[in-house]
Amino acid sequence: MNEDLIIGIDLGTTNSLVGVVDSGFPLILADEDGERLTPSVVTYLKDGSAVTGREAVRLRKLEPERTISSVKRFIGRPFDQISTDQIAASDYKIQPASIGIEIPLSETQTTSPIEVSAEILRRLKTVAETALGHKVSRAVVTVPAYFSNSQREATKSAAESAGLTVERVLNEPTAAALAYGLDKLDEQQTVAVYDLGGGTFDLSILQMKEGLFEVVSTAGDTQLGGDDLDLVIAKEIQRRLKLDELTTSESSRIRVAACEAKESLSSSDTHLIRLPFFRGNESFETEISQSEIEAIMLPVIERTRSICRRAFAEAQNKGVDSIDHLILVGGSTRIPLVRRSLEEWFEIIPNLSQHPDEAVALGAAIQAGILCGRVREVLLVDVTPLSLGIETFGGLMNVIIPRNSTIPAKAGEMFTNAVANQEIIAIRVLQGEREMARDNWLLGEIEIPFQPGPKGNVRVGVQFEIDHNGILEVLSRNTATDEDHILKIESSAVDVDDSSVERMVSESIDHAFDDMNERIWTEARMKSEELLPAVESALELVGSKLPEDELAEIHEAAALVKGILTSDLKDVPALKQANDTLDEATQTLAALLVEAAFK
Ligand code: ADP
Numbered sequence: 001m002n003e004d005l006i007i008g009i010d011l012g013t014t015n016s017l018v019g020v021v022d023s024g025f026p027l028i029l030a031d032e033d034g035e036r037l038t039p040s041v042v043t044y045l046k047d048g049s050a051v052t053g054r055e056a057v058r059l060r061k062l063e064p065e066r067t068i069s070s071v072k073r074f075i076g077r078p079f080d081q082i083s084t085d086q087i088a089a090s091d092y093k094i095q096p097a098s099i100g101i102e103i104p105l106s107e108t109q110t111t112s113p114i115e116v117s118a119e120i121l122r123r124l125k126t127v128a129e130t131a132l133g134h135k136v137s138r139a140v141v142t143v144p145a146y147f148s149n150s151q152r153e154a155t156k157s158a159a160e161s162a163g164l165t166v167e168r169v170l171n172e173p174t175a176a177a178l179a180y181g182l183d184k185l186d187e188q189q190t191v192a193v194y195d196l197g198g199g200t201f202d203l204s205i206l207q208m209k210e211g212l213f214e215v216v217s218t219a220g221d222t223q224l225g226g227d228d229l230d231l232v233i234a235k236e237i238q239r240r241l242k243l244d245e246l247t248t249s250e251s252s253r254i255r256v257a258a259c260e261a262k263e264s265l266s267s268s269d270t271h272l273i274r275l276p277f278f279r280g281n282e283s284f285e286t287e288i289s290q291s292e293i294e295a296i297m298l299p300v301i302e303r304t305r306s307i308c309r310r311a312f313a314e315a316q317n318k319g320v321d322s323i324d325h326l327i328l329v330g331g332s333t334r335i336p337l338v339r340r341s342l343e344e345w346f347e348i349i350p351n352l353s354q355h356p357d358e359a360v361a362l363g364a365a366i367q368a369g370i371l372c373g374r375v376r377e378v379l380l381v382d383v384t385p386l387s388l389g390i391e392t393f394g395g396l397m398n399v400i401i402p403r404n405s406t407i408p409a410k411a412g413e414m415f416t417n418a419v420a421n422q423e424i425i426a427i428r429v430l431q432g433e434r435e436m437a438r439d440n441w442l443l444g445e446i447e448i449p450f451q452p453g454p455k456g457n458v459r460v461g462v463q464f465e466i467d468h469n470g471i472l473e474v475l476s477r478n479t480a481t482d483e484d485h486i487l488k489i490e491s492s493a494v495d496v497d498d499s500s501v502e503r504m505v506s507e508s509i510d511h512a513f514d515d516m517n518e519r520i521w522t523e524a525r526m527k528s529e530e531l532l533p534a535v536e537s538a539l540e541l542v543g544s545k546l547p548e549d550e551l552a553e554i555h556e557a558a559a560l561v562k563g564i565l566t567s568d569l570k571d572v573p574a575l576k577q578a579n580d581t582l583d584e585a586t587q588t589l590a591a592l593l594v595e596a597a598f599k
């Protein structure tokens with residue numbers, strides 16, 4: 001059971017958290033000091049060892065160039081995409097590497113954004129293992145919706161090098177919406193999630209309906225957040241102190257002071273910035289008010305406005321008027337100016353029900369809980385990952401609900417008995433993309449008994465229905481008696497992990513040619529198997545009325561069909577040809593049979 005447990009991780013630019021679902025409740029795990037936020041900061045000591053989290057924040061003053069923070073801004077990106085501003089804003093050096101970016105620590109020591117992220121993830125894994133009392137190895141990790149594929153891949157490899165298998169990479173706003181929506185599954189709402197953290201900004205619009213979360217549109221900026229506010233405030237401090245050139249450690253100290261001022265002014269009117277012994281014996285002090293700091297921050301916060309507009313515009317017919325709630329998450333949404341600006345721009349009172357720091361991690365924990373079967377009610381997946389169908393005569397897959405159908409979904413088909421006097425029809429419910437039933441996954445089976453009758457006489461209607469919970473219900477109805485048989489298949493209809501889906505789809509592509517051949521062969525074989533006994537019984541009844549040469553022709557054609565059928569070659573064109581020949585050779589025979597029937 002413990003091995004199956006999946007943890008949810010919010011790997012943030014500034015802070016990271018880890019959570020799980022326990023007894024049905026998502027919760028954030030605390031470390032040995034009772035802290036739930038782990039600063040995404042790593043200090044590399046001279047002996048090569050790494051220190052992560054609050055300890056690294058403390059070491060930043062002593063080792064600014066060996067203390068790596070906000071590395072998420074660089075992960076999975078090529079060096080030439082990083083702006084000079086960003087390089088200048090960073091305490092530590094970054095340089096191009098053969099792949100991506102390298103962070104030199106000394107003449108001989110280097111690290112990389114992936115390695116730094118791996119350190120943070122390793123720390124979160126330890127926090128979880130200590131809190132839970134057992135090992136964990138599987139995780140859901142969140143990323144900004146705006147992350148490119150290579151940024152997602154890089155995040156995944158960081159997790160792998162920390163000893164975690166990534167079961168899903170989840171978009172942060174989707175995670176936040178999950179946390180918000182978990183207790184509102186019966187409601188239908190359109191929500192926007194405004195996430196302003198330390199380094200990234202996202203606005204996503206999601207539609208919640210019957211426990212289903214659908215991302216309608218998303219827009220964002222991977223280079224916009226609290227760090228940028230710190231930077232503009234730091235510039236203001238530097239201006240006030242009339243300091244032209246700053247050493248690395250000086251600019252780092254000013255930025256820390258700027259961040260403190262920003263955070264304190266979210267809840268007070270004035271703040272005294274103090275920089276004792278800043279240069280030698282020189283100390284500096286300057287007081288800053290909330291309105292002053294707001295004027296400095298406004299241009300940065302304004303940048304989120306056009307991104308919101310873009311997301312609203314991209315969500316068809318989902319102008320701001322159709323948004324039921326604008327949910328705020330991310331530490332920077334504690335800033336009163338952010339809340340006021342949103343009210344002013346969009347005439348909507350922001351929803352503050354979510355914990356700004358924890359919502360994303362909670363959502364990751366919920367998604368993890370869904371994947372390991374600890375949460376059943378919610379579904380993020382809005383499409384069927386694989387086709388659903390039943391096995392038909394000859395072992396073929398007959399698709400009823402194709403792959404990527406949106407759920408809830410409903411579809412059906414009518415089937416008849418393949419042979420005379422059959423007493424049951426077995427409905428085998430399958431999932432997969434292969435042509436032959438045996439290559440797909442068997443989800444369940446039900447046998448429908450009925451009164452024996454001639455071939456094609458019994459009609460059974462089969463209907464597949466997937467509800468919004470992903471539960472597949474297969475209803476089979478015997479049309480003669482109107483008797484229904486219901487087979488319920490819990491969860492597996494939609495709840496398939498990504499890697500199995502990928503495997504199934506790629507196998508179906510790999511085998512496409514062979515599979516298709518086998519399907520055609522099976523179809524031709526079924527035709528032969530139908531034809532041969534029919535010819536046999538017709539010959540018995542009216543064969544004596546045929547001229548010798550015609551009889552010989554029929555026997556020869558039938559023998560040819562039998563020969564190809566029993567050969568291992570599976571020669572599809574030859575079998576089709578032989579079937580046609582037999583069909584033609586028996587034209588007179590068939591006519592005689594009809595005549596005999598009317599006598
Ligand atoms: P991320 O998701 O990028 O890791 P978080 O959501 O943890 O970021 O937010 C971190 C940011 O929130 C930092 O820039 C921090 O300064 C800012 N922040 C935290 N608390 C406050 C506050 N009270 N007022 C203003 N900003 C805050």
Ligand code: MG
Pocket residue numbers: 010012013172197198330360
């Ligand atoms: Mg965040």
